[in-house]
Amino acid sequence: MKAQEKAFDGIRLSGFLAILFILVILGASIFMFTLKQPWSIVLGIIGALCAIFMCYGLIIIQPNNSRVMTFFGKYVGTIIENGFFWVNPLLLKTKVTLRIFNLNLEPIKVNDKVGNPVMIGAVVVWRIKDTYKATFDISGDVKSFVQIQSDAALRQVAGMYAYDTNETTDKVTLRSDNEGEVTQRLEDELNSRLTLAGIEVVEARINYLAYASEIAGVMLRRQQADAIIAARERIVEGAVSMVHLALEKLEKDSIVELDEEKKATMVSNLLVVLCADESAQPVINTGTLYQ
Numbered sequence: 001m002k003a004q005e006k007a008f009d010g011i012r013l014s015g016f017l018a019i020l021f022i023l024v025i026l027g028a029s030i031f032m033f034t035l036k037q038p039w040s041i042v043l044g045i046i047g048a049l050c051a052i053f054m055c056y057g058l059i060i061i062q063p064n065n066s067r068v069m070t071f072f073g074k075y076v077g078t079i080i081e082n083g084f085f086w087v088n089p090l091l092l093k094t095k096v097t098l099r100i101f102n103l104n105l106e107p108i109k110v111n112d113k114v115g116n117p118v119m120i121g122a123v124v125v126w127r128i129k130d131t132y133k134a135t136f137d138i139s140g141d142v143k144s145f146v147q148i149q150s151d152a153a154l155r156q157v158a159g160m161y162a163y164d165t166n167e168t169t170d171k172v173t174l175r176s177d178n179e180g181e182v183t184q185r186l187e188d189e190l191n192s193r194l195t196l197a198g199i200e201v202v203e204a205r206i207n208y209l210a211y212a213s214e215i216a217g218v219m220l221r222r223q224q225a226d227a228i229i230a231a232r233e234r235i236v237e238g239a240v241s242m243v244h245l246a247l248e249k250l251e252k253d254s255i256v257e258l259d260e261e262k263k264a265t266m267v268s269n270l271l272v273v274l275c276a277d278e279s280a281q282p283v284i285n286t287g288t289l290y291q
Contacts, residue, residue: 004130004132005078005130005131005132005133005198006077006078006132007077007078007079007080008067008069008076008077008078008079008087009077010069010076010077010087010088010091011087011088012079012085012086012087013085013086013087014084014085014086015058015059015060015083015084015085015086016084017086018054018057018058018086019058021054022051022054022055025047025048025050025051025054026047026048026051028047029043029044029045029046029047029048029051030044031044032044032047053089054086054089055089056089057086057087057088057089057091058084058085058086059079059084059085059086059087059093060083060084061079061080061081061082061083061085062082063082064082064097064098064099065082065095065096065097065098065099066078066079066080066095066096066097066098066131067079067093067094067095067096068093068094068096068131068132068135069087069091069092069093069094070091070092070094071088071090071091071092072090075132075136076091078096078131078132080098080131094135096128096131096134096135097128098127098128098131099127100125100126100127100202101125101126101127101143101146102123102124102125103123103124103125103126103143103146103147103150104121104123104207105121105122105123105124105147105150105151105154106121107119107120107121107208107210108120108121108151108154108155109212110154110155110158110159111159112158112159112161112162112163112174113159113160113161113162113170114162114163116162116163116211116212116215117211117212117214117215118158118163118174118209118210118211118212119208119209119210119211119212120154120158120174120206120208120209121154121206121207121208121209122150122154122186122204122205122206122207122208123203123204123205123207124146124150124190124201124203124204125201125202125203125204126146126190126194126199126200126201126202127199127200127202128142128198128199128200129198129199129200130198131198132198133196133197133198134197134198134199137196137197137198138196138197142197142199145194145197146194146197146199149190149193149194150190150204152193153186153189153190153193154186156189157182157185157186157189158174160185161173161174161182162174163175163209163211164176164223174206174209175209177206182206183204183205183206186204186205186206187201187203187204190204232275235275236275239270239271239275240271242270243266243267243270243271246266246270247263247266247267
């Protein structure tokens with residue numbers, strides 16, 4: 001059965017009580033030295049050595065910190081309560097912090113779902129939940145492990161989505177993650193990788209997203225073209241609606257009688273005025289409409 005984190009149930013005394021006991025032993029040792037007898041000197045030396053040895057059992061645990069206890073290679077528990085304690089000096093006491101860490105993943109180049117190279121970065125907020133796994137189940141530094149696994153998870157998630165909606169029929173993309181699907185997928189992927197090391201991902205978010213430099217210029221022009229086309233479509237729709245309203249109003253109120261040719265001319269003129277980039281310059285016709 002695989003070992004899990006457990007509370008330390010060995011001998012644990014108040015550190016202040018232990019200091020008082022150590023001072024008593026030191027006082028007794030000093031008294032033995034003052035007797036200047038061979039046997040008393042031996043007892044004084046033994047007492048002083050015992051007092052020094054007991055000092056190695058004193059530990060101070062600050063809030064959101066812990067100590068992983070091992071006794072000659074055997075895991076015997078974890079102390080997560082903060083305070084001043086004394087434990088068996090023969091125990092190896094490994095400090096493991098339970099505080100929250102921020103990891104800023106620098107932008108990396110990956111290929112999105114449709115193969116476009118993009119630069120993507122993220123922020124990962126994490127903390128240690130299982131001190132046993134974080135201490136004994138991984139080799140090396142915990143922060144390095146989180147860095148490597150976060151980089152791999154970000155690469156994998158970035159490859160599941162396209163950069164923008166104009167490149168795919170998918171509703172969710174890296175750029176338009178309105179419902180948080182990409183963020184949730186990234187958090188799930190990170191948790192699946194880091195749980196093995198007793199690490200919990202509190203939050204993960206993409207904080208940088210852009211096309212790679214080799215295609216950034218082309219994609220920028222493409223986005224500008226798409227924006228211009230969309231704006232033109234909106235302008236034309238509005239102009240046609242206004243022309244239709246004008247013709248209906250003229251006919252309904254019997255302001256003027258227009259044949260089909262005059263209607264076509266009026267429509268053409270109105271569309272030119274409404275759709276032009278610049279203000280139209282009026283031209284006065286001194287003859288008839290057909291001149």
